[in-house]
Structure formats: C-alpha cells, structure tokens
Amino acid sequence: MCAGGKPAVENITVVSNARVARGVGRIVLDAPRTASAIRPGQFIHLRIARDADFILRRPFSVFRAGGGKLEILYQVVGTGTRVLAEAVPGAEMDAIGPLGHGWEIPEGTAHALVVAGGLGVGPMGMLVEQLARLGVATTLAQGAPSADRLLAREVFAENCRRVEVATDDGSEGRQGFVTVLVEELLASDLPDVVFVCGPEPMQRAVAGLASAHGVPCRVSLERLMACGIGACLTCVVSTRDGKKRACVDGPVFDAADIIWEQAGTEAARA
C-alpha cells in the first residue's frame, strides 16, 4: 500500500497552473509514469528550472493523481516556488518519483480523523480518496488563517463523511487553531487512527492529543531535502530508533516514534 512503484526521473509537462488562494497555487502536471505508480502520501522531487541560479529540486506532496496527471498544491515561499508559480501550460520540467513512504491505513480501520493545517492539505487528497474507496468513515478537521485559504474543499466534501473547519480570524467555522477541533473530535468521534499534516507545532500538538486518547497517529513531516532518495542525509528526523530520513523512511511516520524536541526547524528555533 505504501511502497508504490520504483522511482524514476520522468520528463513532465505543465497542464495548468493557477492561483487558488493568497500565496497558494494548484499545478497539474502531465506525468503518466509517476501518476500510475504513486501511492497516497508519497511525493515527487521537482526540478522547476534548468540554468537557473537555484539548482536544487523541491519536494512536493502529490495531492491527487489520475489519468496520467499529478495535482499539486503549493505555497509560494521562496525563489523556487515563485518560479513555479509563473510556469505556463506546456512548460517542461522533470521530476523524480514516486518517492517516500506514504500513508499506511491500519488494518480494520473503520473511522479515520484527517487533520490538515494550511498547506498541510498537500498530501491529503489521495488519502481521503483511498479512505473512501476502503469504506472508511472519514472526518476532516481543516484549519487555515481565513475562509478563503481553506483549500480543496470540494475534494474533502466528496470523500469525507464529516468536515469541520477552524480559521484563525473566525471567518468560517471555529475561531482558532485546528487543534481545538481535534480535541473534541477525538472525544466525540472515537477515530481508529489520526492522519495529520501541517505546521510542525500543530502536528506535535495533534500527536500529543491522539496519544492521550490512545489513538494511533501518523504524521507527514516536511523537511528541506537535497537528493530526495536517501543519500545526502539533509532531511533527517529524530526518532526513538535514531535519525531517519524523511525522504525514504518518511515523509509519513508513526507520531509515537518522533522525538519532537529535536525534530525540525521550528523546534530548533523555538
């Protein structure tokens, strides 16, 4: 379920690319090989431009895949994603994929809680589709700064039994962080498993809440990466079993294995 096909470098073409919210884009790529091999929670390592002064690839979670296409939601955060945002249909790029260890849905899961904060929706499209196919009753807790930045709502409405939202400014749903919803949903919905992606402090908080309720929790972690294939040791995550590589051992981990204090930029700078 989580291994997917062997990774390869694939030449890909931009099909469409549009701004869907402030600072957020949705790009569709024609990538038949990767699209047929990728599994929920895996990612691609995208070479956005050649002959540019930024040389490294960027890792992107694949939101949805099908019909030979990959759909990616991305936030414009730096040079690479600024150039990505300007890519026009027909533009050629190449990607290594599918990469990483994706979401594992535990045997016998009847009810799942999916938690996405901001761009944390990135790896959740294929997951909720898979959960729906398996007949799992899925509740989504989605958080964003404001209503206009609640992304991909139609995909979640179609595949989730229940959707709860929280916004920082209260423009829709509960005012505040998504963690408030998670606490209530853990108590009322009694999920068998929690899947979470978003800012690391939020992930840490959700993992703690899930643990307190005795519910298994899977997290998709974001790390800077150079190679994306397990060689460079840039993207390491501290776990109870030593340092693991987000690119090949993750990006999805069992939250119980993560040593949050040492993991990640936010923790290092806190």
Next chain:
Amino acid sequence: MSSHVDMRVRIGSLELRNPVMPASGTFGSGREYSEFLDLERLGAVVTKGVSADPWPGNDSPRMAETPSGMLNSIGLQNPGVEAFCANDLPWLAQCDVPVIVNVPGHSVDDYVVACERLDREDGVAGLEINISCPNLDAGGLAFGTSCAAAAEVTRAVRAVTGRTLIVKLSPNVSDVAEIARAVEAEGADAVSLINTLLGMRIDTRAFRPVLARGVGGLSGPAVRPVAVRMVWEVARAVAVPVIGMGGIMNAEDAAEFMLAGATAVAVGTANFVDPLAMVEVIDGLEAFCASRGIKRVTELVGAAWPNATAR
C-alpha cells in the same frame, strides 16, 4: 565514434574504466542510486564518510541553498566502520566497480582504526582520507589546514594499508599546494580536491544563522572557479594524480578540471540535481574527446598548462 576514445585512467594501483566518480557524501553508499544508474558505468564509487565509531551528525537544519550552490553541515553522520562493513559493503563489493571508502576522523587514531578495519575487506579498492571536513569542531579541519598534521595522518594511515590511498584536501587554506606536497611525501597515491568551502547564511527574519551549526560547506557550480584554480596549482606541484572536483555539472566542466591537471574527476552536488548526472558526464566526456580527435582521455590532463602542446 565514441568507441575510439580510451577512457581509462590510473589512480595509484587502480585502473578506472573512466575518470568519473561521485564525490563522497553525495552518493550514499552507492545503493541509493542503483535504481537510477548502473554503478558499473562509473570509474569508481566513492562512499560517504565511514568513521571508526558511529557519528550522529549535526542538528537540523543541515542544508541551505545558495546562489548556484548549497551549504551543508551534515556532520558526517554514519553508523561506523563495523556497520558499514556488515550492511553496505557486501552489496557494493559484488558490483563490478572499484570501491573507494572515504574515512574521516577526530584523531589520528580514529583514521588508523577505520583504515585498518577497511584494509581487511577485499571489497575495498581504495581509501580516501578526509582531512578537510569543515563541519566538526574537533574534526578534520585541523589536519587539513597544517602541513604537519596532514603529513602525520597520511603517514599513520599509509603504515596500515597497502590499498590505494587518496588524501582529500581542504580548500580552506592559504596554500593548498604546500599541503599536497606534504601528503605526497608521506606516501599518498593521489590527492583529491576540493572539499567544500566554508560558508554561512544568515536568516534576515530570525536574525540567526540558517544552519543549526552556523557554518557549513559550500558546494555546487558557485565554487567551480576556485576548485579549478586549486587543481591547477596542486597538479603542477605534485607528481601523483589529482582527482578534481567542485561544482561539476556536465562534461564540459569535467574537461575543464582535466585540462587544469586532474587525472580523474568527481561529481558531487550534481548528483542531487540529477541522479543520472555522472552517466551524462561520462558519455559527454567521451564525445568531447571524440569530436576533437582525442584518442585517450588522459591527453586532456594538464593540456591547458603553459608548457603543454596547444591543440
């Protein structure tokens, strides 16, 4: 056309099928890349640094992108020589390619212990001694920046191994040729350069260094002119072969290093950009020679020197 070019080069007792190998630390222990390329196409495989004891590496963030390059401060995370010999080497050894194991150390004894252990393995063709890693407070920097220390570690390692011994030089020195001569005098079979240049980035929002360790090693095309200059200086100062590296992205870049005096080249950061980069460098270098009527790739070595015959 390309079949007319003899691509073989010699480094110490090793005959390489072509002059292209990975730079240590950018290619894992080889297996990570085997899904993308045939390791047997390469001149050699150079592994990540393997130390006497396990090293945990540095805190994150370990990487920062820079103009035409990157800074890293991985800290030579590795499971130690015993784990390497048990888990990584057996797979690598059954590939038909010379295996060069990179060895860092915090002390002369560290180097000796790791090299003695590796010398017992039939699968190890050569050792590359990292006296230049800029990432560790107590680490290689001291060895690589002084002739006496560089000579001491070379002498100690030479005493415990008959395998081809390569000493990897630090560019963070005022006279790299002087260090090269010092390690050559102690029996190094070859020198490789450059390791990364010390660099730094500051996060202007957080008012802090970007890397957890503050400084890191700069690599990528940004460092290439510095590397070519140092290879030029060292190749003219020593008789042993030079393995040149620093921002090689394609065959033209590789040729540049060979024209400066390198007998072989290593590809580093480019492996991150394109896992197939080395194959393109090998094929491109062959085509580069063929298109110029060059029959042996070794004809490129030092061909840009003032006393060389102009083509």
